[in-house]
Amino acid sequence: MTNNTQFKTLLNTWLNQKKPMITPSTHASFTLIAENHLIPHFGKRKIGSITEPDIQSYISYLYESGRLDKSGGLTVKTIRDVILVLRLANGVCLQGKGDTTAQLGLDRVPKRAWCQESGIAIQRSGASSYSVHLHEPE
Numbered sequence: 001m002t003n004n005t006q007f008k009t010l011l012n013t014w015l016n017q018k019k020p021m022i023t024p025s026t027h028a029s030f031t032l033i034a035e036n037h038l039i040p041h042f043g044k045r046k047i048g049s050i051t052e053p054d055i056q057s058y059i060s061y062l063y064e065s066g067r068l069d070k071s072g073g074l075t076v077k078t079i080r081d082v083i084l085v086l087r088l089a090n091g092v093c094l095q096g097k098g099d100t101t102a103q104l105g106l107d108r109v110p111k112r113a114w115c116q117e118s119g120i121a122i123q124r125s126g127a128s129s130y131s132v133h134l135h136e137p138e
Contacts, residue, residue: 015027
């Protein structure tokens with residue numbers, strides 16, 4: 001993968017690599033997340049152009065109005081699942097041919113990111129471990 005690789009190519013490569021290693025239901029779940037949420041938003045973008053603010057903005061969008069029927073936002077659980085697929089697909093960028101320059105903005109997410117508008121906090125607890133917390137407005 002290079003910085004000029006389209007995001008949808010990254011996701012499809014990752015899904016194909018993971019298919020023999022995960023259960024069919026997990027693969028189906030990951031595929032639905034990719035097809036319904038990630039590819040429509042980031043699909044044609046080059047992976048080198050996706051930044052940490054892009055991802056934070058996307059997470060806020062998911063919370064505010066990410067439902068496919070446009071009737072509101074996704075649950076925190078679903079947002080966590082979307083972030084999981086993003087994080088796992090990011091691992092494909094770091095594999096093969098020694099090219100570590102092509103990475104999604106996930107590696108640049110600060111230890112704790114907070115979106116005031118949506119009340120979502122993203123906590124990074126390790127090099128590749130993230131958790132999402134919802135804080136209700138006071």
